[in-house]
Amino acid sequence: MKDTDHFSDLIEPYTRKWKFILLCVISALALSFLYLRYANYEYHAKATIKIKDDKSQNKLPEISSLQNYGLFSNDKNNVLDEIEIIKSRNLIKSVVKDLKFNVQMFVEGRVQAHEVYVNKPLNINFSITDSILHKIDTTFNIKINSSKDFYIKGLDEETDNDGALYDFGESVPTTFGDIIITPNIGQYATKIGSKIKIKVSPLNGITSHYKNKLQIETNELSSIIKLSINDNVRQKGELFLDKLIEKYNEDVVNDKEMVVKTTSDFINNRLEIVSRELGQVDLTAEDIQQEKKLTDLATQSNLMLRNERENESKIIEVANQIQLIDYMNDHLSESIDASDLLPANIGIGDDNIAQVTKRHNELVQERNRLLKYSSEKNPTVVNLTNQINQLKTNLSQSLSSIRSSNEITYNNLLSENARISSQIYSAPEKQREFRDIKRQQDIKESLYLYLLEKREESAITHGVSSPNAKIVDKAFASSKPVSPKKVIIILAALILGFSAPIGLIYLMNLLDTKVHTAKDVKKEIDVPFIGDIPRSNKRAQLINKVDYSPKAEAFRMVRTNIDFMLKSIDNRAKTIFVTSTTSKEGKSHTSINLALSLSFSEKKVLLIETDIRVPKATNYLNVKNEIGLTNYISDPHLTLKDVIKNLEGNEFLDVIPSGVIPPNPAELLMSDRMQELFDDIKNKYDYIIVDTAAVGLVTDTMLIGHHADLFIYVVRANYIDKRQLHLAESIYNEKRLPNMTILLNAVNQKKGNGYGYGYGKNPNKRKWWKFS
Numbered sequence: 001m002k003d004t005d006h007f008s009d010l011i012e013p014y015t016r017k018w019k020f021i022l023l024c025v026i027s028a029l030a031l032s033f034l035y036l037r038y039a040n041y042e043y044h045a046k047a048t049i050k051i052k053d054d055k056s057q058n059k060l061p062e063i064s065s066l067q068n069y070g071l072f073s074n075d076k077n078n079v080l081d082e083i084e085i086i087k088s089r090n091l092i093k094s095v096v097k098d099l100k101f102n103v104q105m106f107v108e109g110r111v112q113a114h115e116v117y118v119n120k121p122l123n124i125n126f127s128i129t130d131s132i133l134h135k136i137d138t139t140f141n142i143k144i145n146s147s148k149d150f151y152i153k154g155l156d157e158e159t160d161n162d163g164a165l166y167d168f169g170e171s172v173p174t175t176f177g178d179i180i181i182t183p184n185i186g187q188y189a190t191k192i193g194s195k196i197k198i199k200v201s202p203l204n205g206i207t208s209h210y211k212n213k214l215q216i217e218t219n220e221l222s223s224i225i226k227l228s229i230n231d232n233v234r235q236k237g238e239l240f241l242d243k244l245i246e247k248y249n250e251d252v253v254n255d256k257e258m259v260v261k262t263t264s265d266f267i268n269n270r271l272e273i274v275s276r277e278l279g280q281v282d283l284t285a286e287d288i289q290q291e292k293k294l295t296d297l298a299t300q301s302n303l304m305l306r307n308e309r310e311n312e313s314k315i316i317e318v319a320n321q322i323q324l325i326d327y328m329n330d331h332l333s334e335s336i337d338a339s340d341l342l343p344a345n346i347g348i349g350d351d352n353i354a355q356v357t358k359r360h361n362e363l364v365q366e367r368n369r370l371l372k373y374s375s376e377k378n379p380t381v382v383n384l385t386n387q388i389n390q391l392k393t394n395l396s397q398s399l400s401s402i403r404s405s406n407e408i409t410y411n412n413l414l415s416e417n418a419r420i421s422s423q424i425y426s427a428p429e430k431q432r433e434f435r436d437i438k439r440q441q442d443i444k445e446s447l448y449l450y451l452l453e454k455r456e457e458s459a460i461t462h463g464v465s466s467p468n469a470k471i472v473d474k475a476f477a478s479s480k481p482v483s484p485k486k487v488i489i490i491l492a493a494l495i496l497g498f499s500a501p502i503g504l505i506y507l508m509n510l511l512d513t514k515v516h517t518a519k520d521v522k523k524e525i526d527v528p529f530i531g532d533i534p535r536s537n538k539r540a541q542l543i544n545k546v547d548y549s550p551k552a553e554a555f556r557m558v559r560t561n562i563d564f565m566l567k568s569i570d571n572r573a574k575t576i577f578v579t580s581t582t583s584k585e586g587k588s589h590t591s592i593n594l595a596l597s598l599s600f601s602e603k604k605v606l607l608i609e610t611d612i613r614v615p616k617a618t619n620y621l622n623v624k625n626e627i628g629l630t631n632y633i634s635d636p637h638l639t640l641k642d643v644i645k646n647l648e649g650n651e652f653l654d655v656i657p658s659g660v661i662p663p664n665p666a667e668l669l670m671s672d673r674m675q676e677l678f679d680d681i682k683n684k685y686d687y688i689i690v691d692t693a694a695v696g697l698v699t700d701t702m703l704i705g706h707h708a709d710l711f712i713y714v715v716r717a718n719y720i721d722k723r724q725l726h727l728a729e730s731i732y733n734e735k736r737l738p739n740m741t742i743l744l745n746a747v748n749q750k751k752g753n754g755y756g757y758g759y760g761k762n763p764n765k766r767k768w769w770k771f772s
Contacts, residue, residue: 014505017501024498024500029490032490032492035484038112041232041483043231043237045228045230045241045477045478046227046476047227047241047245047471047473047474047475048226048227048471049224049227049245051082079225085251086216087214089373091248092210092211092214093207095244095247096207096240097134099239101210101236103198104199104200104201106199107194113197115232117236119184119187119188121189121196122142122182125180126177127179135202135203136200137205138154139198139199140152140154140155141198143194144191144192146192148168149166150165150168151163151166168183213230214227215229227245230483234477235477237475238477240475241475242474252469253467259361263343264455267455270346271452278448284440312439315414315417316442316446318406318409320443320447325348328343328346332399339364339368341360342361342364344358347450350398357395360392363384363388367385513721513723514717515725516748517717517747521715521742525742526729527713527729527740528741528742530558532554532717532743532744533590533747535717535747542592542596542620543555551593555593555596556597558712561741562576565741573606573682574686575682576687576711578590578692579694579701579712581727584716585715585719586714586716588616590712591607592617592620598686598689599647604652604684604685604687606687606689607655607656609656609658610629610658610700611658611692612629612630612658612693613665617657621647625657625659626659627643627659628656630658630659632659633674633677634662634668634671636673640681654685669700692704695737702736706738709738710738711737711738713737713742714743716744718748719746
């Protein structure tokens, strides 16, 4: 039972305020439903794409070298780079611009206005350019007057309440240019009387809004990218994601085609030069044949030795390499800008040249892409520029080295060819001259055919360029809003509705140091408890003879307890002193009502007011205080009859008022006349009630306390601090006041304190929402 009682003590402060807690819960739920009714709901749209690997999508293996210019490589870092590009401001800005998200239309409903993007009731055309429209920040309202005209408000401050009246299709002048408004027809036609709000926002602000809301996720070592966004209009979320993927793919394809176009332009320029050179060689050969009359060369072919044929083949190959190196050097000298690409894989027989060229183009491509979103002062761009320049220098040095090596080889081959030619001295001089021209003709023709082949491959590559982002799942928006979540909002309201009042009650109880109940008194000090008195209103300060109020019953209970404690005294008056820790705790109130309660039992009672510093008892009883206790003590000629006054209407109650307030109250109470006073009256009354001063303020009570048979120490509920009770405990333990008891005054019965005296309507009933 002890644990049960303890638990009930813990929950009692909350159960007593159950109506307040219930009101808070209902209020929180009402606010949550009100919030849900007027909240802007958001729908979740998501899409999934896969980043393709350029190497895996080559359709023509023989031209793979021209298709290795994508934006990706096969590592995680490149996927993360593409995520940064997807959520770049420029890309999102182009999406918002194409979808015209900066012009919003809201249609008023029964609850609130909702945005309409698909199947708008009105069409608005602006006469201004996009560059101006994208900087405007304005809002205006339209009210449909009929199927032919409408009111517009917010563009001209001088119009009346409805706004200016215009016909549909009529040009409406504004501060930023004319606009033309036309209605929709059919199923989504404009309704007469409907109100529409048009909001035009700066493009940069809308771009920032969507950039912040866009969410992109990817798993480690995966090329799958998940895009998602929340929007108040579910169609806008879907359209935004689809358009974003489309714009991203366009950007990727454009970058790929730029590299292919650079290579194609280089090949075409080389073809023009080689074509001219080949034409000149053909004309020279023709002239020699006509001049030297060389028509039957087949009969002289047997004079060629196998070594000469092999040597000439090598000469052609080396000369071809030297020519290609010269072309590459010419292009490298003309490419002075770090953003210029180099032709790749043009036939130079050195793997290092091909790798350096490929690396150079990759760095140029990466630098050009970064410049779309930053400036040349960007540290990354500066670093790439330095790397590109260094690669060009290395490439130039490598080409020079290779050319020198090929020239040496070529000269050696020529020497060998001269040696072979000298061995065939019998060959006609004319044929030797023609052979030289024929060799040049073969070199030019071989180079020309090679470049034609590369041009065709480049054209094919240009036609098969594909986007890098494969759509796995198109954008799809949830049919139900994801924010705010009704269940969570209602649950949060319930939790808040319960926790807020409970926390408030707990905090108030935690900070409350006042004495409220008899339990508080008994918990703090171990002093006999004689009873508690309920709080009463000011109009019912004194109890009556026929009185069934809680206060009257409480004093009857105290009267019974006093008789029990003083039952051994029967041959003289029972002297009861009433004191307290401080003022305003109800000493005088307790003394008077206790004296009245005793007198109503037809016991002879004397009430003495010894609180001569601040007397109050006489004010309660309407007794004149001209002559009293202080006069009796200071004037030996006065007798008890002179100072004792009978209470009008009560023959059993006499009063000795305090008298004139003296300058030395403590010394006056130490007089021998006090002892004579108590000796004289103890045999004339059944009870002597003494209203004394507060022991926590003055020593007056201690000076006369030895005359008491019983001390009632009054503690006022909801007034005195619990820490002040230790004064009463100290006095009790030190036995400074004889037979000391505690009485709790002004108990609030509404809180469930006290014993619930009385049978009638509670006069202290308070409003249920009040805390105390």
